[in-house]
Amino acid sequence: MDSTDSPVSTDEREPVFVGYGTYRPRLDDKGRLTIPAKFRAPLENGLVVCNWFTNALSVFPEDEFNALVKKIRPTANRSARHMAFYRILVSGADVQQLDKQGRISIPSGQRGYAGLDKDCVVNGLGERLEVWDATAWDRYNEENLPAFSEMEGASLGIEF
Numbered sequence: 001m002d003s004t005d006s007p008v009s010t011d012e013r014e015p016v017f018v019g020y021g022t023y024r025p026r027l028d029d030k031g032r033l034t035i036p037a038k039f040r041a042p043l044e045n046g047l048v049v050c051n052w053f054t055n056a057l058s059v060f061p062e063d064e065f066n067a068l069v070k071k072i073r074p075t076a077n078r079s080a081r082h083m084a085f086y087r088i089l090v091s092g093a094d095v096q097q098l099d100k101q102g103r104i105s106i107p108s109g110q111r112g113y114a115g116l117d118k119d120c121v122v123n124g125l126g127e128r129l130e131v132w133d134a135t136a137w138d139r140y141n142e143e144n145l146p147a148f149s150e151m152e153g154a155s156l157g158i159e160f
Helices: 037-043 062-078 080-091 108-114 134-150
Strands: 019-023 032-034 047-051 057-061 094-096 103-105 120-126 129-133
Touching (some): 037 057, 057 062, 057 108
Antiparallel strands (some): 047 057, 047 094
């Protein structure tokens, strides 16, 4: 493995835990999404909504997003593809605060990227949330559930 293939270095700080689970809130007519109550506390000091892989959005506590940007910034110079990823991630990020009802506004560009209309899925993935169009999530889940069922712990480097 050469230096361009080496993994991104990690820092020693403990990531903020947002939560686990799947919820199905709806976007209102103004493009606002209610964040499930169990996920709100770690997001109260600010959050970042950004485009993510598989045409979903991610919601990070602001400090977590800043730590991610700090880690990936040095990789942007590795190739045009890395720079494109960095530019799109950072330039499309939207810093927000939860409103009094625990809602965030999903900008129209992000709604378009993720195909969000009304029915959404919010998945807690530990240090961040993912926001999916409900139909897209159901399709993704259906397509990938057989692979999950067949996965062996050894292939993940873990023992059960």
